[in-house]
Amino acid sequence: MTQPFVHPYIPNSDPAVRAEMLAAVGASSVEEFYADVPPELRVQGSLDLPPALVAEQxxxxxxxxxxxxxxxxxxxxSFLGAGTYNHHVPAVVDEVISRSEFLTAYAGEPYEDHGRFQALFEYESLMAELLNMDVVTVPTYDGFQASGTALSMAHRITGRGRVLVASDVTPDQLSKVTDYVRTSLELVPVATVDGTADVAAVRAALDDDVAAVWVQTPSFTGALEPALPALADAAHAAGALLVVTTDPIMLGAVAAPADAGADIVCGDIQSLGVHQWFGGGHGGFLAVHDDPRLVMELPSRLFGLASTDVPGEYGFGDVAYERTSFALREEGKEWVGTAAALWGIAAAVYLSLMGPRGMAELGETVLARTAYAAARLGRLPGVAVTDTAVHFRELLLDVAGTGRTAAELRDAARARDIEPGVVVGEHRLLVCVTEVTAQDDIDRLVTTLAEILQESAA
Structure with missing residues (x-):
């Protein structure tokens, strides 16, 4: 008789353990757990896994x-960007978030440890100052979810079913947000002109079924949107909201979207003291004005400062807890789970270290280095920057004039130990620079691409 295989690292592969677990939940087989999944969507047979390695070493x-x-x-x-960025992370950020009271910051739990509540309150306060908004939630899973939530809020507030996408949104973000809101909202792209919003086209598309005008600035190509005030005026005149997805790393040098009339501002905090972590390390933020119509639609937790029963003592706790899915359960507007509280604490440490002057110097540095990269790369033979907008951190190159595809240039640069950017089309290359990208690094990229083009022409 063949003995069943018990995997050394999967306890429930033991038949006795599996039988005990099934009995505890009243199921006759594991198949009962997947009854709602159509058979054609299930993996048939066993996974193609290698033999188990029994010894730990x-x-x-x-x-x-x-x-x-x-x-x-x-x-x-590396000149890779497109959503995950190589910004400097001060050593003290890692030191603080590695402390045991923070490292497992599960949405601020446990309840008896109010130190995490205060840390997240400080995060919200620092972000609110940077964004020039009144109310900021604890981090959501990532910036993509934050954008989807912001648009869902606009739908609930206005009762309308369409969103005008007025800028070049990051494709991965557009895909995720589309999936997130597809049961309630239709996303309608409005073509950009020279990298930024076509205000006239947005005005023409506005009607009484538009819940929001959605703008990403900097856009996927790094273009900063100069027409936010005009877009806000147009949206508000039509009874819609202006939702702006942004990166807070730039707001020391660039005016906050709230100053231009944005109703909901959202985005990702990965650039604020969080490593790239091979594509992970993301947390989303949501920010609104102190307007009950907006605040009460926020599904995420808020931590506020409150007095206690002891005179002169203060504590930190949930604000308007009744609006969250923790309180409403299945009746909640959106589900809020583990979230990314640890990254919020990292961002708080980062912002407290940088201060207003540091954030201003950082933003100005990235703007200057982006302009320098655009000027130098745009002078390469057959290479052109795709628009004339002001760019922050990223720019899109058209390399069609070189006679080489973007993938060919990327592969040739990789052979020289350089990641020149993200290929986003046959002849399009998205190049990213940050404050850790020195001028010499940009010069090395330009020189390397020039050598590659000369070799191909020979």
Whole structure:
């Protein structure tokens, strides 16, 4: 008789353990848990897994060999962006968030540890000052979810079913948000002109079924949107909201969207003291004015300062808890789960270290280096920046005139230990620079691409 295989790292592969678990929940087989999943969507048969490594040292060696295939931005000159950015993270940020009282910051729990409540309150306060908004939530899962939530809020507030997408939104974000709101909202793209919003076209598309005008600034191509005030006026005149997705890293040098009339501002905090973590390390923010119509539609937790029963003592706790899914359960507007509280604490440490002057200097540095990169790359033979907008951190190159595809240029640069950017089309390359990208790094990229083009022409 063949003995059942018990995997050394999967306890419920033991038949006795599995039977005990099934009995505890009143199920006769694991298949009952998947009854709602159509059979054609299920994996048929067993997964194609390698044999189990029984000895711990063998497993460690195997996993190390897999991890060693990675090349980080510390080892290779990188101009990659498109949503995850190589900004400097001060050492003290890692030190603080590694403390045991913060490292498992599960939405601020446990309740008896109010130190995390205060840390997240400080995060909200610092973000509110940077964004020039009154109310900021604890972090959501990521900036993509924050954008989807912001548009869902606009739908609930206005009762309308369409959103005008007025800028070049990051494709991955557009895909995720579309999936997030598809049961209640239709996203209607309005073509941009020279990299920024076509205000006249947005005005023409506005009607009494538009819940919001959605703008991403900087856009996918790094273009800053100069027409936010005009877009806000047009949206408000039609009874719609202006929702702006932005990156707070730039707001020391660029006016906050709230100053231009934005109703809801959202985005990702990865650039504020959070490492790239191979594509992870994201947390979303939502910010609104102190307007009950807006505040009560926020599904995420808010921590506020409150007096206690002891005169002169204060504590930190939930604000308007009754609007969250924690209180409403299945009747909640949106589900709020684990979220990304630890990254909020990281952002708080980062912002407290930088201060207003530091954020201003950082924003000005990135703007200057982006302009320098655009000027130098745009002078390469056959290479052109795709628009004349002011750019922050990223710019899109058209390389059609070189006779080479963007993928060919990328591969040739990789062979020289440089990641030149993200390929976004046959002849389009998205290049990213940050404050850690030195002028010499940009010059090296330009020189390398020039050599590649000369070799191909020879």
């Amino acid at each position: 063998d497993l460690e060696r195997h996993l190390t060999s897999l991890l060693d295939r990675n090349r980080s931005t510390r080892e290779r000159l």
